[in-house]
Amino acid sequence: MDDFDVVVVGGGINGAGLARDLAGRGWRVLLAEADDLAAHTSSSSTKLVHGGLRYLETYEFSLVAKALREREVLLRSAPHLIQPLSFVLPHAPHLRPAWMIRLGLFLYDHLAKRELLPGSRGLTLTGSVYGAPLKPEFKHGFVYTDGWADDARLVVANARDAHARGAEVLTRCAVIEARRGVDHWQLGLQNGRRLRARALVNAAGPWAEVFLRGQGLPARGLRLVKGSHIVVDQRFTHDHAYLFQNPDGRIVFAIPYEGRFTLIGTTDVELPEHEAPPTRAKITAEEVEYLCEQASRYLVRPVTPADVRWTYAGVRPLLDEGGSASSVTRDYLLEADAAGGAPLLNVWGGKLTTYRKLAEDGASQLGGLLGDARKPWTATARLPGGDLGRHGVDIAGFTAALQARHAGQPPATVARLARAYGSYAEALLASPGREIAPGLGDAELRHLADNEWARSAEDVLWRRSKLGLHYTAAQRAAVAAWYGEVAQVENR
Structure with missing residues (x-):
């Protein structure tokens, strides 16, 4: 039986972040995930690192300030994966008065120290590139x-x-048994392996409550809210996104996506009480209609369900505090419990x-519960690939230099690898190997x-990249065939 200090259940962003911090x-x-890393909620977000401008309306100033501080930290830690994005907020006078928006943006600019990003400003939309995709009644923003x-x-x-710092990472391997002792947990994994751990972390996201109840442990209630997105051919060619205010009080983003698409989302659809999270959340026809309708209120070129190229949906685990789904806090709660025996840390929300x-x-x-407080370290540490050398956080400059060094490679491929792998892109470009699909060599797949x-074509095409959006069915099949051939060879 293997011994660990901490076993983390759940390979989404919170579980992976905790495993990294603890290992460091x-x-x-040990990090255990029942599916692929980021297979559910953590790959189904609106892709934003933001303070949450709309949370100011519900007076969540501490959450917004915390998120704004983290925005700066994350931009420095992974400039290849996280970049600045400017948003145009067209003014709809019948929804929110201009003075209210100005006040909100002033607070947003000043609730936390800001070094990397510019402050907000007013904008005349009429005659500008940012107003061109919008209906003519939107003159200012x-x-x-x-x-x-x-x-x-x-x-x-x-x-x-986390793995580089000594953690063991297991995917497609659920924790199916958790027995609590006085000073340790006895755990059983899906693959038959038995473990002992001094502490257990429940970071299962939407399944956090289900996991606890399945082990006979007390759990608090979660509100499960589905957020869905649609992807359509690009509705504008500039590099800014849009924030659209809707008559129902919600907002919808329209974001430049993957070079030639526009991402539109999200919805807030609450799942029935006590319903288990779906294995694969799916958008409904009503949600598609809603997103199309809200975007079409603003865009000159309407968005219709027939325009949708791809959809995705995820379930957010929110703390149950009453009110509408869109007004429930997005803050997290860490609930530590050592009274019943070996320490348990539950992660709720976030x-x-x-x-x-x-x-x-x-x-x-956890360090306090284990009797050994150890210093935090991640606030100034870069994530793998995040050290861009002399370019600092300038991913555009880093990409241009990489393209100059690899002039024989398609610029689009170099740019994709730079943003996906950062400083690790150099090695993949030096020896790309046999091309399996356009811009995707077998060295990258390996x-x-x-x-x-990554254990399947889906892991590659729809999570670790979005190449599935760009490839034909035959090209996607070629990636799947590579995985099939590799599995056959390795199983001989």
Whole structure:
């Protein structure tokens, strides 16, 4: 039976972040995920690292300030995976008065120290490139800047760093048994392996409550809210995104995506009480209609269900505090319990932007429970690939230099690898190997299989990259065939 200090259940952003932080403090850590890393909620976000401008309306100033501080930390830690993104907020006078928006943006600019991003400003839309995609009645607006993140790759980067610091990472291997003793947990894994751990972390996201109840442990209630997105051909060619205010009080983002698409989302659809999270959340026809309708209120070129190229949906685990789904806090709660025996840390709620702080706080709590407080370290540490050398956080400059050194490679391929792997892109470009699909060599596929826990074409095409959006069915089949051939060879 293997011994660990901490076993973390759940390979989403919070679980991977906790495993990384704990391993970096010298604890013996195992991260167990029942599916692929970021297979569910953590690859189904709106891809934003932001303070949450709309949370100011519900007076969640502490959450917004915390998220704004983390925005700066994350932009420095992974400039290849997280970059600045400016948002145009067209003014709809019948929804919110201009003075209210100006006040909100002033607070947003000043609730936390800001070094990397510009402040907000007013904008005349008429005659500008940012007003061109909009209906002519939207004459004025505002611009502010937040961050965009490759959410699934951010999870993988945290898992890679955890592994590099000594953690064991298991995917497609659920914890199916957890027995609590006085000073340790006895755990059974799906693969038949038995473990002992001094502490257990429940970071199962939407399944956090299900996991506890399945082990006969007390659990608090969660509100499960589905957020869905649609992807359509690009509705604008500039590099800004849009924030659209809707008559129902909600907002919808329209974001430049994968070079030639526009990402539109999200919805807030509450799942019935006590319903288990779906294995694969799916968008409904009603949600598609809603997103199309809201975007079409603003865009000159309407969005219709027939325009949708791809959809995705995820389930957010929110703390149950009453009110509407869109008004429920996105903050997290770390609930530590050592009264019943060996320490248990439950992670409730949370959002992508604050995952690092959540992990730092959780690791510190666990250190206290284990009688050995160890210093935090992630606030100034880069994630794998995040050291861009003399370019600092300038991914555009880093990409241009990489393209100059590899002039024989298609510029689009170099840019994709730079943003996916950062400083590790150099090695993949030097020896790309046999091309399996356009811009995808077998050296990259081998790297994904050996170093990033990718076990199928879906893992590669729809999570660790979005190449599935760009490839034909035959090209996607070629990637699947590579995985089939490799599996056959390795199983001989």
